[in-house]
Amino acid sequence: MRHYVGRLLVKRFLASLFVLGWVASVPQVHAQTAPTLMGLVRDASGQPLEYATVTLHRAADSVAVKTEFCDAQGRFALPAALAGNYLISAALVGYNRVWSEPVTAIGQSQTLSPLVLQASAAATLHEVKVEARRPLYEREADRTIVNVEGSTLSAGATSLDVLGRAPGVTVDGADNLSLRGRQGLLVLIDGKRVPLSGTELADYLRALPAEQLASIELLSNPPAKFDAQGGAGIIAIRLKKDQRLGTNGTANISYGRGRYGKFTTGLALNHRRKNLNVFGNYTYTDRRNFLDLDFYRxxxxxxxxxxxxxxxxNRTTSHLQSHSWKAGLDYNLSDRTLLGVSVSGLLSEAPSFGDNQTFIYGETSDSRYRLTGQYRSTTDQMVQRPNLAGNLNLRHVFADSTNAPELTADLDVARYTTDRLLALTTVYELPDAPTSVLHGDQQNxxxxxxxxxxxxxxxxxxxxLETGAKVTYISSDNDAVFTNTVEEQTTLDTEKTNRFRYNENVNAAYISLQRATARTTTQLGLxxxxxxxxxxxxxxxERYEWHYFQLFPNLSVKRTLSEQHALALSLSRRLDRPSYGQLNPLRVYFDATSYQSGNPALRPQTSYDLELTHTFHEKYTSTLGYARTSNLIQNVVQPAPEGGRTVVNQFTNLGKLHFFSLTLTAPVEISRSWTMYNNLVLFYGRYLGSLAGTALDRGRPAFTFNTNQSFSFGRGWSADVTGLYQSREVAAFEVVRRRGQVTAGVQKSLWDKQATLRLNVSDVFYTTPIRSTSTYDNFRETFYNRFDSRVATLAFTYRFGGSKVTAARKRTVGADAELRRTGGF
Structure with a gap:
């Protein structure tokens, strides 16, 4: 019997693969969204209820799957991603929530009986607010969602802090982001690419407060409509937006204390009427930090x-002050056409002071090993980053129907600036030598x-059918002037002074087809x-010029085997172009013998990604993945070309990476007041190549484990505890030791849920510090990194204005629409 069932399941899965051939044989180009459940929401007198909230729930456990708003005629349309049994609820301020009878999605659109809301008796006494708390983490077949807004753990944190605690995301000692153990990520903020990487990207995310974030989506195998950039996947960050009618806003303030203080405050305002929405927000951050780096070479x-x-x-203290803001408006040119414009900025200033003690050991003339050099250096830096971005977008729907054709267009321009002033003073104690001062003036x-x-x-x-085109131009101009001052004599340092310019143009087009049947959904993109x-x-x-054309196919097949089991298969080809920071040869000094530099000879890396996902009871998932990356771009530490005891940290092209992973996700509802989300990623990377005379052929099994416990105590009290553990792992020539953290928070709703008071403690046991060792045939470095990660934060948020919300689609702008149409928002 078991063999028969096994053969039957295999046959069903293989049958789903033939859908691709069926699509290709159809005379026209065909694809479709999932079946839609449509209906009306009315009051007891039969009048339509505009802006009622309609939610699609799984019948088995009432977990929310999708939420929409009714239009002016009380109509709603909810896509059912998979065939199965569902419940539908409708709610509106001043009315009692109503539930539908169980509904079975059968692979085609259905019109349901009207939902009738009865006025609430409490509404005659005071206003009633209907509010549900979304889980911190959600797992779907092709992505993981981190619901930052409203989380107890986001108060007073930075965007990098929140990302570092997300399932499968890690941040190494050089500030490189990884997803499921792989580097090479595309970061989007409200649909726009952030053209930064490594330390530059990390500093940008440190300056962006988590209070501005609504959610983060982690896509390991995104569809063809996304840029091909990002071999390891995409991190899509969505900023907060207010959906309430009238004039309203949110104010927040927080103070955290680790070794040093961290202060954040902000204000968001929004005015919405029938055809116009004007919005703006501002956040100020003042964060002091320390960074302790120890090297043994x-x-x-x-x-x-x-x-x-x-x-x-090395002992460094820094003081980050940032001002982030955004302003814009959306205007309905007609019932089917929306025009939007927005301008955003991020201005940060980060002075830092570092103190370094260096001891050099070598062989003396009498063949003994002893201290042969000793010096002390101080690094005084000022880094300013004024960034500005603008967006103009248009959305037009061609008919007054749920499935009408839709056109969106976006124009974006952004400018990222970095001004860095450096004064590196070195006092030589052994052997005795004149004090030297290295001055640097860098503008990027x-x-x-x-x-x-x-x-x-x-x-x-x-x-x-989905199709589109995109043209992108990136230009980078980086100028650095270094001077040396010794015994009051200043000379230009010609070895370090340089100017680097980079231009990139990408012309792209895509087509994507999606077809759904009762049990199978197939999407094919190119x-x-x-x-x-x-x-x-x-x-x-030196001059490097490249011109190349590449195709990036993408295939995903989702098959419902039964009410308990579903399978999804995805295959894609992706690309990672070096960022301007990875190419820029200009130097950033940590101390007299350690600096970071780009590599203008870097070439793009390409990867093929395969994932097979099994879903049990529509909530437990296991994903088996394989990726092969060629011309791997890897961050390495090695002796600098100038020799001596100087070491450079930079990216270089290695050979190949064969990467295997198994991701297990298990959301568990212990009780009505206690839910748990567990995520385990097992991975193994095999690195092949050579560098600095050292052959590379190594790998090691590793894993990351993330668990979140959410508690609801009633009377407005709730709490979260998140734990993260990362095992010992290998990254090319580097071995990173195990590490982790525990973060806990509690919050209380006040004044009829208009205000929230939060208290959290990050890295409770101070287990975040990073230890790693890089080994070559002629060089070995052990690295120990500590920073101000254990912080207790108290935060207060107050919402004022109306509570009536508008339909989400009326607040859609072009960049967000790109993500919303993929099922993300």
Whole structure:
């Protein structure tokens, strides 16, 4: 019997793969969204109720699947992603919530009986607010959602803090983000690409307060409508937006204390009427921090003879002050056309002071190993980052129906600026030498311009077509001037002074087809990108120019095997172009013998990704994945070209990476007041290549485990506890030791839920510090990194204005529409 059932399941899964061939054989290009459940919401007198909240629930456990709002005629349409049994609830301020009878989605659209809301008796006494708390983490077949807004753990935190606690996301000692153990991520904020990586990206996310975030989506295998950039996946950050009618707003203030203080405050205002919505927000952050870095380095010859070693102890304090803001408006040109414009900015200033003690050991003339060098250096830096972005968007629906064709267009321009002033003073104690001062004046400018258009429509045979095009231009100009001052004599340091310019143009187009039947949904996409890059640097008059055209296919097949089991298969090809920061050869110094630099000779890496996902009871998921990456871009630490005891941290191209992963997700409802979300990622990466005379062929099994416990105590009290553990892992030449953290928070709703008071403590046991070792044939470095991660924060949020909300689709802007149409928002 078991063999028969096994064969039957295999046959059903293989049958789903033939859908691809069926789509190709249809005379027209066909695709479709999932079946839709449609209906009306009315009051007891039969009048339609505008803006009623309608929610689709799984019948088995009442978990919310999708939420929509009624239009002016009380109509709603809810897509059912999978065939199965559902319940529908409707709610509106001043009325009692009503539930439908169980509904079975059968693979085609259905019109349901009207839902009739009865006026609430309490409404005659005071206003009633209907509010539900979304879980902190949600897992869908192709993505993980982190609901930041309203979380106890987001109070007073930065966006990087929230990301570092997200399931499957890790941040290494060089501030590189990884998803499921792989680097190479595309970061989007409200649909716009952030053209930064490594430390530059991390500093940007540190300056962006978590109070501004609504949610974060982690997509490991995104569809063809997204840029091909991001071999390991996409991190899509969505900022908060107020859906309430009239004039209203939110004010927040928080103070956290670790070794140093961290202060955040902000205000968001929104005015909405029938055809116009005007919005704006501002947040100020003042965060003091420390960074302790210890290095132990060993240098050997090619025949493994010991040449010397060094110990370095760096102590740095920094003070980040940032001003972030956004303003814009949406205007309905007609019932079917929406025009939006927005401008946003982020201005940060971060002075820092570092103190370094270095001890060098070597062989003396009498063949003894002893202290041969000792110096102390101080690093005084000022980093300013004024960034500005603007967006103009248009959305037009071609008919007054739920499945009408839709066109969206976006124009975006953004400018990222970094001004860095450096004074590195080195006092030599052994051997005695004159004090030297290295001054650096670095200016970096990045401008990104893009235009895109997307079109979607329903075709025959329950098929949906999506297509679009995008043009992007990126230009970067980086100028650095270094001078050396010794005994009051200042000279230009020609080895470090340089100017680097980079231009990138990407022309892209895509087409995507989606077709749904009662049990199977198939999506087939193809994206084409033509890339032109040109980089130039003044020193040596070096020039690199590349022109290439590539295709990026994407296939996903989802098959419902039974009421308990579903399978999903996805296959895609993706690309990682080096960012301007990875290419920029200009240097950022940590101390006299340690600096970070880009590599203008970097080439893009490409990867093929395969994932197979099994879903049990529509909530327990297991995903088996394999990825092969060629021309791997990897962050490495190695001796600098100038020799001596100087070490450089930079990205380089290695050979190949074979990456295997197994992701297990289990949301568990212990009781009505206690829910649990568990995420385990088991992975193994095999790195192949060579660098600095060292052959690379190594790998190691590793895992990350994330668990979140959410508690609701009634009377407005709730709490969250999140734990993260990352095992020992290998990343090319580097071995990173195990680490983790526990963060806990509690919150209380006040004044009829208009205010919230939160208290949280991050990294309770101070287990976040990072230890790693990089090993080559002639060099070895051990690295120990600590920072101000254990922080207790008290935060207060107050919402004022009306509580009546408008339909979400009336507040859609172009960039968000791109993500919403993929099922993300």
């Amino acid at each position: 060993q240098f050997t010859s090619n025949d493994n003879a010991w040449l010397g070693s060094s110990e370095q102890f 400018y990045v401008t990104i311009q893009s235009a895109k258009v997307d079109y979607s429509r329903l075709l025959p045979y329950r098929t949906r 994206r084409a990108e033509q890339t032109n890059t040109l980089s130039r640097q003044s020193v040596g008059n």
